[in-house]
Amino acid sequence: MYLTRFRINTARITARKVLSSPQTMHAAVMSSFARIPVQEDDGPRVLWRIDRNSRAETYLYIVSPTKPDLTHLVEQAGWPTTGKWQTYDYEPFLSRLSKGDEWAFRLTANPVHTARRNDTEPTKLTAHVGLQHQLRWLLQRQEAAGFRVVEKPGDRQLIPGTDVHEVIIRERRQLTFRKRGSSRPVTLATVTYDGKLEVTDPEALRRTLTRGLGRAKAYGCGLMTLAAA
Structure with a gap:
């Protein structure tokens, strides 16, 4: 597995066009591979995420089974004469993960649930829109995903019993785009979590880091990355 980071030149019109649509970015990411990796539900897959750290600092992160070649993205959305990307062998880091380790994490996800307005209607996927529901979505998946979101000491909880976990929701976005060959718009609600976790499994x-968490993985959701806490 490989982890790749590429800085996007947001001053360029072509860069803003790529950033405006998850479908366009998905196509650009998948074009980075001479042979598109097989996307299996139970195996490693291509994951990507956009991090907007500031107005002038936007990064594309990719996790993939093979190395990508981002030459086309440098030409369209980077700095053609000085820009480059960094690709790292991800396996040594993954192999060092141990139970009890604590890491800072970032995850962009598509928190959804099934719902219906009455008993006569079929259930359908609906986005969680409230902060508490979006947080609960993450907490419900942490055990199976191999981690535990660290809890704050009581004296650091702004609202004791409510502000319990070391996690914030830093960005919430609603994106509307069209899939290729379809005239119907797709609406995607995304949430970016920043927090601190403990490795439990x-x-x-x-598996979570290489296969993603939640839905809409093709459209920039599901990629969790870790950093020193």
Whole structure:
């Protein structure tokens, strides 16, 4: 597995066009591979995420089974004469994950649930829109995903019993775009979580980091990355 980081030149019109549509970015990411990796539900896959750290600092992160070639993105959305991307072998880091380790994490996800307005209607996927529901979505998946979101000491909880976990929702976006060949718009609600976790099951967490968490993985959701806490 490989982890790649590419800085996007947001001053360029072509860069803003790529950023405006998850479908366009998905196509650009998948074009980075001479042979598109097989996307299996139970195996490693191509995951990507856009991090907007500031107005002038936007990064594309990619996790993939093979190395990508982002030459086309440098030409369209980077700095053609000085821009480059960094690709790292991800396996040594993944192999060092141990139970009890604590890491800072970032995850962009598509928190949804099934709902219906009455008993006569079929259930359908509906986005969680409230902060508490979006947080609960993450907490409900942490055990199976191999981690536990760290809890704050009581004296650091702004609202005791409510502000319990070391996690914030830093960005919420609603994107509307069209899939290729379809005239119907697709609306995608995304949430970016920043927080601190403890590894509870290293193997399960490795699966989470390489297979993604939640839905809409093709459209920039599901990629969790770790950094020193």
